[in-house]
Amino acid sequence: MLTDLYTQRALVWAFANRDFATRYRSSVLGWAWSLIQPLATLIVFAAVFSVVFRIKAPPLGNGEGSSYAAFLFTGLVTWNLFSSLLNLSMTQLKSNGELLKKVQFPAWTPILGASIVQLVQVALELVVLILMFLWLRNISWTWILAIPILIGTMLFAQGIGLMLSIINARFGDVMYIVAVVLGALYFLTPILYPISMLEGQNEWLGLIIKLNPMSWYVQSMHDAMYSLVAPNGWVILALLVGGFLTFWLGFTVFVRNSEDIGELL
Amino acid sequence: MSGRETLAVDLQGVGKRFLRHSDRRNSIKERIVRGRSRRPEDFWAVRDVTLQIPKGSVYGLIGHNGSGKSTLLKMIGGIYRPTTGSITTDGRVAALIELGAGFHPDMTGRENIGLNGSILGLPRKEIAAVTDEIIEFSGLGDFIDDPVKHYSSGMYVRLGFSVAVHMKPDVLLVDEVLAVGDEEFQRKCFDHLYQLRRSGRTIIVVSHGLGQLEGLCDEIAWLEHGVVQEHGGAVDTIAAYLRRVNADESARNPMVAAVRGEDDDGMRSGDQTVRVNTAEVVDGSGTPITHAETGATFAVRLGITAPEPALGPNVRIALQHDSGTLVAMISNHRWGVDFGTIEGDHVVTMAIVDNPLLPGRYRVHIDVFDYTGSRLLDSWNDAVEFAVRSPRGEIGQGLVELRPQITFD
Numbered sequence: 001m002l003t004d005l006y007t008q009r010a011l012v013w014a015f016a017n018r019d020f021a022t023r024y025r026s027s028v029l030g031w032a033w034s035l036i037q038p039l040a041t042l043i044v045f046a047a048v049f050s051v052v053f054r055i056k057a058p059p060l061g062n063g064e065g066s067s068y069a070a071f072l073f074t075g076l077v078t079w080n081l082f083s084s085l086l087n088l089s090m091t092q093l094k095s096n097g098e099l100l101k102k103v104q105f106p107a108w109t110p111i112l113g114a115s116i117v118q119l120v121q122v123a124l125e126l127v128v129l130i131l132m133f134l135w136l137r138n139i140s141w142t143w144i145l146a147i148p149i150l151i152g153t154m155l156f157a158q159g160i161g162l163m164l165s166i167i168n169a170r171f172g173d174v175m176y177i178v179a180v181v182l183g184a185l186y187f188l189t190p191i192l193y194p195i196s197m198l199e200g201q202n203e204w205l206g207l208i209i210k211l212n213p214m215s216w217y218v219q220s221m222h223d224a225m226y227s228l229v230a231p232n233g234w235v236i237l238a239l240l241v242g243g244f245l246t247f248w249l250g251f252t253v254f255v256r257n258s259e260d261i262g263e264l265l
Numbered sequence: 266m267s268g269r270e271t272l273a274v275d276l277q278g279v280g281k282r283f284l285r286h287s288d289r290r291n292s293i294k295e296r297i298v299r300g301r302s303r304r305p306e307d308f309w310a311v312r313d314v315t316l317q318i319p320k321g322s323v324y325g326l327i328g329h330n331g332s333g334k335s336t337l338l339k340m341i342g343g344i345y346r347p348t349t350g351s352i353t354t355d356g357r358v359a360a361l362i363e364l365g366a367g368f369h370p371d372m373t374g375r376e377n378i379g380l381n382g383s384i385l386g387l388p389r390k391e392i393a394a395v396t397d398e399i400i401e402f403s404g405l406g407d408f409i410d411d412p413v414k415h416y417s418s419g420m421y422v423r424l425g426f427s428v429a430v431h432m433k434p435d436v437l438l439v440d441e442v443l444a445v446g447d448e449e450f451q452r453k454c455f456d457h458l459y460q461l462r463r464s465g466r467t468i469i470v471v472s473h474g475l476g477q478l479e480g481l482c483d484e485i486a487w488l489e490h491g492v493v494q495e496h497g498g499a500v501d502t503i504a505a506y507l508r509r510v511n512a513d514e515s516a517r518n519p520m521v522a523a524v525r526g527e528d529d530d531g532m533r534s535g536d537q538t539v540r541v542n543t544a545e546v547v548d549g550s551g552t553p554i555t556h557a558e559t560g561a562t563f564a565v566r567l568g569i570t571a572p573e574p575a576l577g578p579n580v581r582i583a584l585q586h587d588s589g590t591l592v593a594m595i596s597n598h599r600w601g602v603d604f605g606t607i608e609g610d611h612v613v614t615m616a617i618v619d620n621p622l623l624p625g626r627y628r629v630h631i632d633v634f635d636y637t638g639s640r641l642l643d644s645w646n647d648a649v650e651f652a653v654r655s656p657r658g659e660i661g662q663g664l665v666e667l668r669p670q671i672t673f674d
Contacts, residue, residue: 014383
């Protein structure tokens with residue numbers, strides 16, 4: 001797998017360049033859109049959930065009160081990384097279909113290329129998040145732990161994305177199932193609410209949320225960036241290794257099943 | 266048979282099976298509802314193809330639509346996997362299955378060169394090295410920095426062709442794309458293909474342009490229903506293919522013959538003292554045929570009748586090409602043949618020895634004049650129409666084949 005990734009790096013990069021160059025070429029505001037959209041979500045959600053539903057964010061790590069917006073955005077950035085890689089991966093085979101039918105090249109290269117461009121967007125969101133915490137003076141060394149957590153999230157998402165994309169090429173309904181599942185999973189991940197709110201509530205719901213891997217990624221981000229508590233080292237290691245194994249599995253499944261991709265599309 | 270190390274592509278018993286489209290279970294619902302009980306129908310697009318394509322040769326694939334040529338090409342290009350057999354290719358294969366397949370409409374021509382080069386597997390440095398050459402060859406000039414969505418279709422394929430042939434593939438696969446651009450660009454393409462061949466590259470080309478292939482290819486394989494019918498020298502294979510096509514056409518088409526209907530009587534001009542009643546096209550031995558062949562003798566046979574004795578009539582046939590061009594007029598007087606006084610039914614046969622007409626469709630008009638040549642006795646326009654086919658595929662090279670005597674001093 002690693003040698004494949006290395007030998008095809010130029011092609012992945014070429015696809016990334018293509019997607020980067022064309023992403024917002026015909027829009028006036030260009031890359032600004034990549035921030036406007038998540039920020040709009042943030043404002044609406046922050047207003048609805050903190051004012052209407054009166055959800056209280058846990059205290060900030062610096063002990064100076066709490067900020068629901070900052071709490072929400074920490075989760076949103078992590079979730080967006082996951083869901084955008086997943087969705088993007090699933091559409092890539094179709095959108096590069098004409099090419100895959102006519103030229104032989106590894107079918108995963110345009111997927112990874114598109115993901116790289118998506119990472120630029122995630123990085124922009126991350127910059128906004130950091131500015132937010134700087135403004136709140138919620139700073140600590142634990143921020144560094146966000147790096148392995150996000151890398152784990154990225155690998156985890158990409159692994160699932162690769163698997164789903166090849167299944168979707170065979171069975172067109174996978175995309176719709178994924179949309180439904182992602183919609184549900186969003187609420188079964190502690191993004192809009194702190195995980196502490198569930199204590200003493202429905203046991204089954206708590207269990208489902210615990211079994212959801214994304215809960216662990218998001219919760220660890222909350223710890224490292226918002227609460228400024230270092231998550232357990234084993235947890236971080238598990239998130240990294242889990243992400244890597246998922247990516248490896250997804251990549252292997254993809255390569256094994258993509259040999260006939262020219263006929264499938 | 267050539268040694269293995271001199272082969273660019275070695276196909277051994279290659280077959281490709283597709284599932285019929287109606288039986289592809291594309292959605293999970295279909296899978297569940299229909300389960301695995303019904304076996305999908307098989308369709309073999311290519312069957313047991315064994316061919317050796319030597320390095321540095323131009324190899325053609327011919328056959329009807331749906332004969333499996335393109336499928337075979339896609340397998341050589343690695344886009345399809347063969348169901349049976351093996352394909353060994355030596356060196357990098359680039360496919361011109363469709364020109365500009367990887368172009369992104371929003372990117373400029375220059376950006377697309379880089380992308381397409383990467384997709385075709387060329388290292389970045391080499392792409393940079395040939396970019397100027399590609400731009401020069403495509404003749405796009407300043408347009409190269411415009412997004413390709415603003416290109417005309419001609420500009421698009423010109424750039425696509427330029428990119429593909431400059432990727433220095435060891436084996437170049439060309440599928441029906443030789444008919445791109447204007448005359449000048451086409452010539453440039455052919456020159457470039459010849460150049461590639463001279464530099465030891467192998468070209469495999471699928472085309473219906475038999476005349477084009479005859480000049481370009483060293484060897485040709487003819488496929489029918491996925492099976493190789495014949496392969497070998499270009500001229501021989503094309504001839505064998507055309508013989509089959511012509512024979513099939515003969516079996517399908519009626520003989521070229523016409524009997525003048527009674528209802529046509531009112532339309533007749535001339536004073537009818539001699540009438541033409543039937544017209545047919547026959548071969549050299551007098552057997553009715555469905556088409557004439559270039560180089561072979563054929564004849565136009567007319568049944569005429571004279572109710573009263575008529576003095577030496579002049580029967581004239583005119584051959585008119587589909588394009589409206591009058592190709593030739595033939596009459597017995599012109600060639601000094603006098604029928605004498607005729608009465609009753611007679612048959613006039615006008616044989617065209619070693620038919621010089623090239624492939625096309627021809628209409629026959631018949632006129633009969635009296636012995637002075639001034640009075641019209643009968644006239645039959647569009648009596649019959651016949652096709653000329655050639656065993657060698659010279660299409661669009663004029664109307665007739667002239668026999669020159671060529672000297673060189």
